[in-house]
Amino acid sequence: MAVLTEEQTLIRDQASAWVIDKAPVSSFRALRDSESGQGFQPETFQAMVDMGWSGILVPEQYGGSDLGYLTCGLILEQLGRQLTASPFFASSLVGATALALAGNSAQQEALLPGIVDGSAIVVLALEESSRHQPEQTALQADQEGDGFALNGSKTFVAEGMAATHCIVASRTSGEPGDARGISLFLVPSDAQGITRTALPTIDSRDHAKLSFSNVHVDNSALLGTLDEGMPVLEAVLDRARIGLAAEMLGTASQAFDMTLEYLKTRQQFGKVIGSFQALGHRAAEMYSLMEQSRSCVEAALQAVDAGADNVPQLASLAKCQVGKFLFKMSNELIQIHGGIGMTDEFDAGLYLKRARILEASFGNRAYHRDRYATLMDF
Amino acid sequence: MAVLTEEQTLIRDQASAWVIDKAPVSSFRALRDSESGQGFQPETFQAMVDMGWSGILVPEQYGGSDLGYLTCGLILEQLGRQLTASPFFASSLVGATALALAGNSAQQEALLPGIVDGSAIVVLALEESSRHQPEQTALQADQEGDGFALNGSKTFVAEGMAATHCIVASRTSGEPGDARGISLFLVPSDAQGITRTALPTIDSRDHAKLSFSNVHVDNSALLGTLDEGMPVLEAVLDRARIGLAAEMLGTASQAFDMTLEYLKTRQQFGKVIGSFQALGHRAAEMYSLMEQSRSCVEAALQAVDAGADNVPQLASLAKCQVGKFLFKMSNELIQIHGGIGMTDEFDAGLYLKRARILEASFGNRAYHRDRYATLMDF
């Protein structure tokens, strides 16, 4: 654990206690089994709002506490541990970050207080294909009268069904593949011409497909500069990736703890299975990966807070290294638990399924390996 | 082991007994320590010639036995086990294959009997840079009078110092990188204008750098068709790669046997170290790799003998899979032997050093992974 301020320590401990007490994995399981169609329990998110978490990245003038990304990451890690479902990541981090980095004061004024009090859920609508490739953005935004007409579709939009507003990456010039020519628009989810469809993903969370058919937005909906959306989008994405890495660290660490506990208690042939050297060595490898993952995540969170210029490298590093840990750990979780790990009644499957969703979000390991190499100039 | 004919079984058993008795690793060590500058002991190769091995790939009309590649591979595997140094691979396999596939009857008549009786050592001079990339051949052969003038250099030529003749891949048209425009020339090693320099490689075998300065050859030195050398060169290389894979299988299998023996006899804290489960599991992994490597090597050797059309795929497969086994096994050999494995007195280092030479010869794993993907059309 990084050296934390007193306030950060307090928030982390509070978050840890709260998720275990109020939003444990059993509560996520209940939500899933209820087949309510909801991606999270509104009262769970409301409690988070009440604790002030939704405002952690929002400037004080808009009602937030502006505590920064390390604090935000401490909470995400705890949420990841219990698979706590909420729009905290999608809106309180990604939405708030996009508005903070790209929004003008009118836009911030209009939406940041809502993000803080939970009345606005602002999410990013980016992906259009099965892979993460921002520069391939094709959803067309054509100038029309005093605004733009949006046509195209988005998929894999986290909290897309619950969202009140979407930040839509759109093409205003150039061709898919060009970095230039991408613009961001802030669109109410209930705008005419938007059709939302829930995606039944394996993690039973809220993911949506959105189709845009002549969706009209005013010029005032433009977030940032016309055609120059890519740099700020990348900055938003890097913060999102780092936040995801923090959540993934929590998910994988919990899987590690569950496995370690099982190794210490499960008996076979009259012995605790953790006394089998081959399993002990695998646990040691996972532990090392966990420690190294934590180092990457914390360095990345701190770099964002410090305004360091290596945030992109650290974002890819964190996503990739924690991704490696989570991939291996989620498989070990099942393997070491054996038959019980295969049952739906036990939680291992929930962690495994969530793990692959997190891996695919905002660039998988191959994506970030490539990006890291490019950033390191080779 | 593949189902062998009686003759093949006989030759394999003879080879196995002979290398252990007459050409064991201790004999290679003695050669190395003698610092004679020789890459092999002439009497060792002469014994192989006397057993008829040098003619295994040579048609009977030229004094060979034409027993085929599987038989040749059985011998190479045994040579690999004891790191037996000789031009068997470079000349009896590669040289003979090139002459058989590309030579006209005059060329075959002139050199194949010599390959069989050991008086001719015919090797391939291919590489020009630090990497295996045949189509990058740049050594220039310009038409001049009734022949060609060769200018350029070759490196990492196996048995290059001992060779009586070299098959020189040369560029007769096009640019480095073009598959077309490569021609093969048969050149006596003592031709005027050739300078040979021994390379002090880590495996203490014969590798040479050759430089060509206005080396004149007659038209009759052209092996195969002008400018169209690449297809036949690839065919020769595939047979060479498969032969190398057989040798590598032997080297890695011997490393496995040495390690297994050590696991069964070395005691620590009053126990045989092979009883430590983590080491037992690693031995099991190595054994599985060994079995799978053997399958690939044998399938590839048999495919050559059968004239199958998937020889290129199987060549890359065998080189790559055995390469993986040899890489891991040579490192495990050192690691499991601990301190003793680090000493020059013990043989582990000889196997490790030879392993990396074999890996780099005729395309490393990355090369063949790429090639396999290309051959599989993706």
Add this chain to the structure above:
Amino acid sequence: MTGEFEISVRDWVAANLPDALVNVPIGMYGVDSEDPQVVEAFELWRQRLAAQGWGAPTWPQEYGGAGLTDTQAKVISRIIAEAGSMNPIPYLAGMGVTMVGPTLLEYGTPEQKSRHLPGMASGEVRWCLGLSEPNAGSDLASLSMSAELDDEGWVLNGQKTWTSGADKSQWCGALVRTDRSAAKRDGISFLLLEMDQAGIETRPIRLIAGESPFCETFFSNARARKDDLLGELNDGWSVVKRLLQHERQSQTNAPATRSAATPVQDVAKRYLGTNPDGTLTDPDLRSRLADHLMDTAAHELTIARIMTDARGGNVEVSATASILKNSATDVAQGRSELLLEIMGNQGLGWEPGEYTQEEALAVREWLGGKSMSIYGGSYEVQKNIISKNILGLPETTQKG
């Protein structure tokens, strides 16, 4: 050369296999169709096979079989397959024809055989097996479910798990503890009992990949007849060892059920696209895919080599079974993980609809395939076997 037997089988099948059943998939619980005509044809086919003794063709005729040899039984299977169908009775009988029946033939009394075998051979009585318990999985001998004898027979109490088909079976073969004072393996007996009684409750086990045939089964003063003890009292360990040999045998004989899958590189090209030179757009994935395909080829060539060698009498096939089990797992699980990566966010759907059938299937296979390294001797157990039995490394005081 086609023998007389083969010709007679072919004639019989031609005459008796209903047309409505040709090329209709048949599953564990019967024909996969709601069409009354097909359902009727299926029942007719079952009756005809049973009457012929071909539900369990190698069993004696007096117990519902046909007294044929293994080779003849294989001819029947092959010819029915060529005609576009299969013998559904081993499926319908659950663990009856494949496992309980053969064991009964060896250990049963004449009375037990007459009473139980015909129902299996006709496919009318489905059997399950109660072996594993929550705390006795790999280590079966530590089971604790009890059976005690009273005036009316056996009284059973305890819990079984991973009981495949327990909720759909009429009978069960159960391993129970009948002497708590004896050493672990010495106080165990094997009982046969009816499932349809008040003292038994079954609860299907849902797996991470969704529904499964497995159940948890609870016994609360459940009953078995006194004479339904199979084998000697407290000698159930011998019975179950033999039974498990029949299980391995039936696994070896089982036809491969998964249809030849689409080459993963074709899926990759479809999802990712290719560069002008034909290579995949993602070079990182391309390398790993090549690696995977080479591992797959090495695995398949090893199977081929072992089969060739076995015919040549060179090796004992069983010595390599552990290697192949693990490499089969590596290949299958590796393929699934690659498929998911290739499909990206489309490879994360729980149901078709917004996802294609291919995508949803890839996800289910990925999840289901995690069991390959767990069931039938875990990945770790196979490595122990290689290390001890094949390599001859000394037994440790540890197992795992």
Add this chain to the structure above:
Amino acid sequence: MTGEFEISVRDWVAANLPDALVNVPIGMYGVDSEDPQVVEAFELWRQRLAAQGWGAPTWPQEYGGAGLTDTQAKVISRIIAEAGSMNPIPYLAGMGVTMVGPTLLEYGTPEQKSRHLPGMASGEVRWCLGLSEPNAGSDLASLSMSAELDDEGWVLNGQKTWTSGADKSQWCGALVRTDRSAAKRDGISFLLLEMDQAGIETRPIRLIAGESPFCETFFSNARARKDDLLGELNDGWSVVKRLLQHERQSQTNAPATRSAATPVQDVAKRYLGTNPDGTLTDPDLRSRLADHLMDTAAHELTIARIMTDARGGNVEVSATASILKNSATDVAQGRSELLLEIMGNQGLGWEPGEYTQEEALAVREWLGGKSMSIYGGSYEVQKNIISKNILGLPETTQKG
């Protein structure tokens, strides 16, 4: 704030460090130069340091030290380094200043201290250590070299191995068995003895990477003075435990000796070349290189985090030492293998000449680096430690 002490050190160094020695590399056996002027300057520098007591600055003045604190000693090292040189005496004394000396200070008699310490502190007497034996490496307590007392002193027989610098040392600290009837650790004593005597033969050990400082050392009726027993008779195990603590301490304090290496990606670009978009021509290698660099970054960030946390009092640094030892090994060995692959057939040369200095060095480092996972607690031992001491998994009956 620069203290008075620091100023005085700076003045002394400015006045006493010979110009001819500035920025000249100094190795284990002295200055790496044949230039008589440099050699003379080196000897002068040694004498001046010794006279000042700075060869072993924390030792008492009466034994050749300067009676300074650890902090002051570090100031001296730093200032000499800033001036472009170093204190060569700990190198010249072999295991004297770093290991034997500190142990002598604790366990030695006043007579032993007076006799042995000044020679170490002046760098005039080189010491080696005879600990490991061919059958007592990781398991040191099973050593068998014997020492028996006769009228003239100790008579030593047996063999030591991995004795670093034995062939160049004047004195040796040796662990010997003095009571065969006692339990393993209880019959061991620690003796000091002269190396230049008839009964001792040293044979340098050649390693796979070439020459090494290690020797095999044979003792055949070798002798030690009766009063050169360090510590109590048969209590050598306590002495050596303390000695090994000093070893770990000195390893922690040792300055990093390897100069900052060329980034491996720069080497790759040089050897392989790049595409027009700046990416390496070999995409397969590029992916693995990125992986390696990320593992390296994760390792380095972990060191940084642990140091920060240690300052904040959050963790015990020692708990993470095993993790870092193994990840350091992974990073270094991984880098070496990549370098070899990058250099291709140029990365396989034993000597410069036809190969560049850089290439030959890469090969030697690759070979030498294999020891990282063997010495100082093998890779496997570190995993055992993590599993037992950090994760609290139960001790097994096995060690490895």
